[in-house]
Amino acid sequence: MLSLEHLHSYYGRSHALHGISLGLEKGGFLAVLGRNGVGKTTLLRSIMGLTDRITG
Numbered sequence: 001m002l003s004l005e006h007l008h009s010y011y012g013r014s015h016a017l018h019g020i021s022l023g024l025e026k027g028g029f030l031a032v033l034g035r036n037g038v039g040k041t042t043l044l045r046s047i048m049g050l051t052d053r054i055t056g
Helices: 040-047
Strands: 002-011 014-024 053-055
Touching: 002 040, 014 040
Parallel strands: none
Antiparallel strands: 002 014, 002 053
């Protein structure tokens, strides 16, 4: 299971993700879609703990 509540992520002073919340049950699937620069990679990096500043 994966659960995120009010996730905020930053690159330096830039606020990249603003209050992302989602829940995914065991065995579930999630598709992250969007155009370039909307935060898909930042979301995945934040979930894995690879960004410097994360709150939520």
